[in-house]
Amino acid sequence: MKKKYRVKKEREFQKVFQEGVSFANRKFVVYRLEPSGQKHFRVGLSVGKKVGNAVARNQVKRQIRAVLQELKPEFPPIDFIVIARPTTKDLPHDEMRSNLIHVLKLAKILS
Numbered sequence: 595m596k597k598k599y600r601v602k603k604e605r606e607f608q609k610v611f612q613e614g615v616s617f618a619n620r621k622f623v624v625y626r627l628e629p630s631g632q633k634h635f636r637v638g639l640s641v642g643k644k645v646g647n648a649v650a651r652n653q654v655k656r657q658i659r660a661v662l663q664e665l666k667p668e669f670p671p672i673d674f675i676v677i678a679r680p681t682t683k684d685l686p687h688d689e690m691r692s693n694l695i696h697v698l699k700l701a702k703i704l705s
Contacts, residue, residue: 595659599666601638601673610638610675617701621685621693623677624701635669637662637676644680654678661691668704 601607614627639658641651658676682690698704 595637595663599634599636601636601675606636606673607638607640607675610673614673614675615701617697619693619697619700621679621682621690622697623679624674624697624703625677626672626674626701626703629671630673632671632673634671635666636673638674640675640677641682642678642680645678645683650683654682657685657687657690658694660687661694664691665695665698665704670703672703674701674703 601610610625610627614625616623616625618624639655641654641658643651645651645654655678658678662676676694682693685693695704
């Protein structure tokens with residue numbers, strides 16, 4: 595993802611957490627914040643240490659980014675954060691994709 599499509603700064607993450615609305619399923623939690631005059635979506639990823647060591651966390655992040663890249667044209671111009679729960683470590687790509695799509699539909703990010 596290009597830099598303009600990412601939520602990077604701590605205060606941006608905190609704004610989405612505090613002012614946004616959360617949605618969850620068994621594998622992911624998504625926080626969404628309505629648009630603030632931007633032309634495109636921005637996404638932040640959070641994968642905690644309970645998921646595993648750095649290698650496992652980076653692998654999960656790469657898989658999430660790959661799914662988000664596939665769905666990129668369908669996103670409205672909002673900020674959202676995807677948090678991976680510890681059980682995502684062992685998911686194959688197809689299951690991770692279906693779980694991520696499910697939670698994004700719950701959050702009304704995808705139609």
